[in-house]
Amino acid sequence: MPTPRTVAREIVPEPTMEGAGVKLNRLIAGRQIDWLDPFLLLDHFGSDDPADYIKGFPMHPHRGIETVTYLLEGEIDHRDTTGSAGTIRSGGVQWMTAGGGLLHEEMPRKVDGRLEGFQLWVNLPARLKMSKPRYQEFDAGRIPTVRRDDGTLIKVIAGETDGVRGAVGEIAMQPTYLDVQLAPGARFEQPVPNGHAAFAYLYRGAGQFGLDATGAGAEIAAPRLAVLGDGDSFAAVAGPEGARFLLVSGAPTREMIARYGPFVMNTRAELAQAINDLDAGNFVWRER
DSSP states (O other): OOOBOOEEEEEOOEEEEETTTEEEEEEESSSSOSOBTTEEEEEEEEESOGGGTTTOEEEEEEBSEEEEEEEEESEEEEEETTSOEEEEETTOEEEEEOTTOEEEEEEEOOOSSOEEEEEEEEEOOGGGTTSOOEEEEEOGGGSOEEEOTTSOEEEEEESEETTEEOSBOOOTTOOEEEEEEEOTTOEEEEEOOTTOEEEEEEEEEEEEESOOTTSOOEEEESSEEEEEOSSSEEEEEEEEEEEEEEEEEEOOOOOOOEEETTEEESSHHHHHHHHHHHHHTOOSOOOO
16 A cells, blocks of 8 residues: 655745845745755745846856756746856746856846746755756746646656656656646645655645545645655645645755755865865866
8 A cells, every 4th residue: 555645844935035136935945944855945936026036146156966947937048157048938947957067147037927936956966966067948838747637737847647757857866846736626646756855835725735544634725835754655635726836756865965055065075175166267067
C-alpha cells in the first residue's frame, strides 16, 4: 500500500525585497525554514504595480546552484556572461544551471497587466558544483499540460504525471515540478519518490492537503507552503473555490553546505574561493 505524505509543517510567506528593489514573498530561505535539501530558496513575486518589480535583478553572480524561474504572467529579459540572452514570457520556464560560475541579470519588462511568478533555487551535489553552466528554457507552448476528466489541469515542468514527462530533463536532483489547478471539490493524487524532499505551495484557493490513509488532511488556505513528510504518495482535495498549487520534490544531496548570498558550496574554503574569484575577475566558468 502507498504511504501517504502528510503535512509536517506550514510556512507563512515572509514579505521581503530583493535585487534592486523587487517586492516578493519568501517561502524557503527565511526565518521559518532555511532550506529543504536540495531546495535552497523559493520566492513568489507578483504585482500589478510596476514600481514593485521594474528595477529587477541587475547583473549578479551565481555558483554551485540551479535557479528556476517560472512565470505566470508578464515578461522578463535575461542575459549572462556565457552570451545567453532571451525573454521569459507568461507561462514560460527557465532552468539555469550556474555550475562553476556566471553573472546574469533578470529584468522585468513594464507591460500592461500583472507580473507574477516564482523563483526556486536547487542545490547542486559536490561533483557538479564546478560544472559548465547551461540553460533549459521553454515557452508556455512547450510545457506539457495534462487535462483530467474532472477539470484538473497540470502543467508538467519537470518529472512525470499520468505518463506525461515534463519539459525539463537531465537534472541531477531528479525533480518533479508541477503546477496543479483543481476545480472545486476535485481530488489530486501524485506518486512522490520515498526519501525525496517535497512541498506543496498553495498560491490560490484552499483545500485539504496531505491526505492520510483515512482521507483527512490539513486545512490550508492560500498563500501557504506545506512541507510534506516522507512517504511515496501525495493527495489533496480542493475547497469550494478550487485550488492552485505547485508540487515540487527532489532527491536530497545529504551534503554539508556553505552559503553566502548567491554562492552555495560545500565548505567555507570553497565559499571563500568563490568570493576571491569574483574579486579577482576570475569568477566566470572556463574550461579547465
